Amino acid sequence: GQQVMQIPQYQHVQEGEDFTTYCNSSTTLSNIQWYKQRPGGHPVFLIQLVKSGEVKKQKRLTFQFGEAKKNSSLHITATQTTDVGTYFCAGQNRGSTLGRLYFGRGTQLTVWP
Amino acid sequence: GAGVSQSPRYKVAKRGQDVALRCDPISGHVSLFWYQQALGQGPEFLTYFQNEAQLDKSGLPSDRFFAERPEGSVSTLKIQRTQQEDSAVYLCASSQAEEGYEQYFGPGTRLTVT
Numbered sequence: 001g002q003q004v005m006q007i008p009q010y011q012h013v014q015e016g017e018d019f020t021t022y023c024n025s026s027t028t029l030s031n032i033q034w035y036k037q038r039p040g041g042h043p044v045f046l047i048q049l050v051k052s053g054e055v056k057k058q059k060r061l062t063f064q065f066g067e068a069k070k071n072s073s074l075h076i077t078a079t080q081t082t083d084v085g086t087y088f089c090a091g092q093n094r095g096s097t098l099g100r101l102y103f104g105r106g107t108q109l110t111v112w113p
Numbered sequence: 114g115a116g117v118s119q120s121p122r123y124k125v126a127k128r129g130q131d132v133a134l135r136c137d138p139i140s141g142h143v144s145l146f147w148y149q150q151a152l153g154q155g156p157e158f159l160t161y162f163q164n165e166a167q168l169d170k171s172g173l174p175s176d177r178f179f180a181e182r183p184e185g186s187v188s189t190l191k192i193q194r195t196q197q198e199d200s201a202v203y204l205c206a207s208s209q210a211e212e213g214y215e216q217y218f219g220p221g222t223r224l225t226v227t
Binding site: 006030031033035041042043044045048088090094099100101102103104105 | 212215218220
């Protein structure tokens with residue numbers, strides 16, 4: 001079955017350092033979404049990437065979708081304590097139930113001041 | 114407007130008890146999803162509704178799990194004869210349509226089976 005792998009599982013950084021999480025799918029995706037889950041909270045949508053090679057930016061966050069539409073990354077520049085949480089990538093695949101999200105395991109980001 | 118709501122937020126059940134978890138999606142959202150999230154893991158798909166039709170229930174772990182959305186709005190996930198391995202957070206999400214739309218998640222129901 002389809003699998004979405006995400007690394008690293010944990011990342012501890014000092015405030016001001018950069019952070020990157022990587023996501024890889026076993027199959028080609030129709031799109032990939034990124035969600036953030038704060039401790040004790042629920043996943044909150046950040047962004048969606050659809051096109052091969054697409055790059056999108058949200059302030060200090062940069063999202064990339066690979067050329068083969070099988071991998072993606074999220075890069076945060078100059079982390080802040082407000083960035084703390086778990087970041088999930090989640091892919092959608094036209095070959096399966098439309099809309100079903102295949103989540104990675106997530107990268108738990110800790111930022112110390 | 115209001116987001117997705119779920120109730121109860123916390124549920125403790127003794128092994129063997131039946132539980133019912135409720136989800137109120139965002140008004141007008143056609144698609145509704147249930148996910149199960151174990152500690153330290155990403156959400157795992159359970160089932161999907163398009164309006165009142167359950168189009169995919171392939172993620173339900175066993176026949177003890179049953180979901181419905183009879184009028185195309187509120188949905189209930191029922192677990193019969195709960196087992197310890199059912200302990201998890203159950204997340205409901207709704208979206209305007211299926212593919213290509215963001216999913217809005219509810220706060221989840223944390224189920225603990227003792």
